[in-house]
Amino acid sequence: MIDRLAIVGLGLLGGSVARAARARSLAREIVAVGRDARRMETARRDGTVDRVTTDIADGIGAADFCVIATPVATLLDLLPAVCQALPAGAVLTDVGSTKARIVAEAERLGQARSVRFIGSHPMAGSEQSGYAVARADLFEGATVILTPTERSDRDALAQVDRLWRALGARLVRLEPAAHDRAVAAISHLPHLVADALVDAVVRMDPAFLDLAARGFKDTTRIAAASPLMWREIFLDNRPALAEALAAFRKALDHLEGIVAAEDGPALERELERIKQVRERLP
């Protein structure tokens, strides 16, 4: 059991970690650290957290386990102060959607202070954000990717693994760089493409949007997600996103070429192959 769990950033993910940890009695005390004390006050009043503070050192100075759950750029900005304030030996993890830069920074800063960092990426987002939509069951059945490295402390890895398992998640381990390529392909690319799809219709004729049916709505749902959060993800994962975009352009060129050549049988074969891949998704 965690003695003092500190959560920095009480949005959808941080709030859901707090709610889930409280519901399962995984920590004796839960402290929330954020920029806006008034906004966090809801969580204190509803019993999800025991204490809220806008002062990082005050909030995490005595924590044995800390989760940073801010957007990616904020996380990189906060890391020095967090590693400075945490007691030696504390376990630190995050919920960032990109990993290579975060893990490198956190390991560098953490090592100097004996803070034991393990990168986490719970794949349980939503196009909504904020504590109001946080749920104790958000991680049940969700995939959480851990990105330990050869420098990671084995005991800290076991503790982070145990926390996510206790919240109901399915755990996968990947190298930070492999993680960034994988999420570029299955999350960041589809997101940028959904944005471009909406914009393509605006460019052709915005009136067409009145005819949008379920297919268009499903395909573009993620285009309604937080612009600030996705700005940071796209920028931070630029190299892997560029690789995914290149693969996507090849795939699209290939399909478009078959359509332009009016090769019906080849088109049907390709659509059948892709349908089978899609149907095998978990």
Added chain:
Amino acid sequence: MIDRLAIVGLGLLGGSVARAARARSLAREIVAVGRDARRMETARRDGTVDRVTTDIADGIGAADFCVIATPVATLLDLLPAVCQALPAGAVLTDVGSTKARIVAEAERLGQARSVRFIGSHPMAGSEQSGYAVARADLFEGATVILTPTERSDRDALAQVDRLWRALGARLVRLEPAAHDRAVAAISHLPHLVADALVDAVVRMDPAFLDLAARGFKDTTRIAAASPLMWREIFLDNRPALAEALAAFRKALDHLEGIVAAEDGPALERELERIKQVRERLP
């Protein structure tokens, strides 16, 4: 009330027209015409249709209202025989996802035989197909686009309009060419893009698919639709699809350029603008 309603092609859409018309008693008799009598027999036994036949002339020779509900290419192949067999004055409509070619052909063939054609496109598909998934409520709240031209018979237009309204649909009227551009933008483009997204991940590393979360599944759901049906739609709507693809590439290039330039504020502004468009969708 329709006296004898003939439905050519008893799949998801044709079957749903039959079920909905029967449930609302919109026709005295419903006849299904298809290639496979055994497959249609289910609909006769469950009371949805009164008679099934594989012979077009036999099935529609005495119909006053006929709906062709086959895939697009089959529809174009069947049109001559259908217009030949229908009695003079009969109303003919379809459910095709493309309209310019179908309307031109049907008006040309229909005129010679006094068959009154009105193009329909019910936007109520699914990634599933076949009579087994047909539903009496499929068109409730769905948008049906009618594509009358200056050559259309006003009384036939009123009858087709009345049928879809009786099935619960919201009606929109567009010129055939405008229809094809609109559906290229909001249906055919997203579909081809969803296919390319799935294939892009296969090209990068198929193992990444194991990590697919809700966002990827939503965005690529339509990639599981019928390859035969979509082969015909993509090929038939080639020119409008090419225009939509060009608009999409411009939109994607624009976003990718901002990411490559690491212009955070511009990226956030664009994502915010697109999010607002997406959120206004009906």
